[in-house]
Amino acid sequence: MTEPLLKVRDLVVTFGHGLHCVSAVAGISFDIYEGETLGLVGESGCGKSTTGRALMRIVEPSQGTVEFEGTDVTKLKGGVLRNARTRMQMIFQDPISSLNPRRRVKDIVAEPLDCWKSVKGAQRDLIVSDLLSKVGIDPEVYGNRYARQFSGGQCQRISIARSLAMRPKLLICDEMVSALDVSIQAQILNLLADLKAEYGLTLLFIAHDLAVVKNVSDRVAVMYLGKICEVGPSDTLYDAPAHPYTKFLLGAALEADPDSPIHGEVLQGEPPSPMNPPSGCRFRTRCPFATEKCANEEPLLREIAPGHQVACHYPLTVTSR
């Protein structure tokens, strides 16, 4: 097994201090291998966006290590950190606020090149034009326009072009299609797939839409209240989820098919407050299969099939409920 490109171990991100502490991410570990797309899915408050931001050190991890290409990113500072960041880039949820409305598109895409002064002059312009064409924006016609003149889908394309300028190895997509219409979303997802192949990217795709995540990812990790419940290959995980939460999540997702049955059992209740998480397994307050063991002992991620890990004392496929 080759070394993973990104190794996250026991990552904890805490906000606030003293009595008002919230662990948005409460100790998660996962790997991403070069060339794969790992989907990170979960509902609001589960900590998936915070995880993405912590990897880039946009928010500071409180504990744990993030090893990227062999170096622990959490320990870097100053110029070295800035340097390391060029190998990891991020695309944000809101396409409009991701771009400076008062700058021209060409300058926005060239910004990383200008920061590092790695290329100048004609070569720089060539790279910029090339990137813009690759994402489907004609540099001749639109290159000199201001970012505010574009629609959501186009802004997202420009963001993608910008993030590719420094040829990163890892691209973190934080809900990047959540704000787009269905037809535009499809265009962007296809574009992402093409660019991934062409530039040899590795993706961490964070989203809450299960169908989108499945479409894009090789493997999927499901998060709940700051912890990872289950990790596995997309097709296997979706066909035979092992964690009860994953099963409920998939059951609640609505297919665009009038004949698909509405799954009878709907997950009741609300997610508990992250300020006061339940003891043991965090999902136990809403899980119909919870026992005393679930309250006393926190289940750790363990492998139940090759490549498929689950954090549950009574995983579904094993005990076949």
Added chain:
Amino acid sequence: MSEPWGLNPEVLVPHGLVERPEKKRPLGPLFWICVGWIALNLIGAIFANVLPLENPLFQNYNFINAAPSLHHLFGTDDLGRDIFARVVYGSRISITAGVGAMIIGFGIGAPLGMLTAYKRGRFDLIVTSIMYVVLAFPAIVATIAVLSFWTPRNLFKIIVVIGLASVPIIYRVIRAATLSVATKDFVVAAKVQGASDRRIIFKELLPNVAPILISFVLIGIATVITLEGALAFLGLSVNPPTPSWGNMINEARTVLAQNPWLALFPSLAMCLFLLSLNFIGDRLRSHFDVQEVKL
């Protein structure tokens, strides 16, 4: 079943359909009239010495409280001095006070505001707390107190005092404006690309804060001019016989019955100047107002 659109390369939308008319709100003729008026005042203030004006200090006892005439366009005051000349020379005081105080105020308040809004953390906490404490102290009272004791009074001292007193408010406004920009994703994106703090402040933050900055400067100048007028009423502006709009209006109080012209013209001059400044500031603000694209 060949899907006509399944594997099509993304078709770039033809020019016409994408075009979002970038229609900036027209500045309008009134805007340019105001600009012209300000320019006129500026020329008068700068070139007062070489213009064919009466000596503003010359007291001609033959023409006390005269009504406007060809010789004295605005009439004369109770000491026989030409009001028109005094209004023009007086604009020097007001404009210099306004611009000078704003240079000090913005020169200190704006960079601090932007820096604290961007860096946050302890630096922000300390500076903002200090500013809030200073802000709690009534600026007008402080100004009056300082100017009363810091004699002999001259324009420079007035500018310094007003300028420093305006720093906390300017700091607050610029900080708030920067905060709303600094939290946007594109600033995070810039940081993540490896841009240095300096680059981010000048290339990402400043262009977005500039419109507010510009219109606030203009309104600030207008406020300081009014403040000078108020100080004159308390006898705390420049010492007579130097004319300023404020102290001319103050002098006019006592002779209002005999000489309405002495009150009218400086008031009119001040009023029109302020209106123009405010109008220009407002128009510029809406002109630069970036319409956000709707998804």
Added chain:
Amino acid sequence: MSGEKLLVVKDLTTTFATLAGPLPAVGGISFDLATNETLGIVGESGSGKTVLARTIMGLQPRTNVTVTGSVLLDGHQVVGASEDEMRRLWGTEVAMIFQDPMTSLNPVMRVGRQIDETLRVRMGMSRRDARARAIELLELVGIPSPERRYRAFPGQLSGGMRQRIVIATALACSPKLLLADEPTTGLDVTIQAQILNLLDELKESLHMSVVLVTHDLGVVATRTSKIVVMYAGRVVEMGSTRDVFAHHRMPYTRALLESSPKITSPSHTRLATIPGRPPNLLQLTQGCSFAPRCAYASDRCREERPELEATAEPGHLFACWNPLAHDREAVTL
């Protein structure tokens, strides 16, 4: 009024007067809705679905907006009605819930009081009666410990709870029609399921009809009996949900269905896309608005706008000069 349709919309057009010219946000909409039915209005952003919902509700401003056509709400004409006339209908005949519950609720007023208000103003209840009924309503919408939650502020509640409060407020005076504009967009998937189930139950128990405006095809497929598909302000296809999903004729409907990723498809399935973007409503061409993006477009499509025509299935209408073949296989879902 027995046996009559609850909502009859005929040739409804809403035009906004903008600096750049008249904007025909919604044009020539006709449909009807009977009691106890759920109608889904589907479209992407810019399709005009929210404008349509607000026009039906009578919420469009009286200045700078021209509304023509007819909207008969249980016999009352909405188009041209004054705000006073509409006020009599709001709450008691028709109610609307919006997408973001946080902005639908007053953040500085306790939620109980917000429900009370409707009861006391519209139904003239006394304070005690209103409070009792409000707590009843909170229970009806599935809020645990309603007495305690009665005194909560919206900010103290989660998104799902807030949306339930909004529903409770809307249903306080038992309206006959509920307009829901993207009620579950932005809510978690599991909470969405709860809210949609709730709406279904309430519809049954209160004998209400629901109009569900959304862009989510999954919601529409499973929770509505009739749907209307909108594009660029016009209806391009309408009919019973089953008919439209299985036997759609208009290429846009097809494209919409095909471009959303399916959970049941294997990962890395290439998605079908619609090239280009929705049109600028200020610059609509004379032909079909979808023609620039349609692979089946002919010259006639570009010159003449198609009108809605009927199919063999009752109530199933579409607007297209080159419709998909009638017996074309439904998209494998």
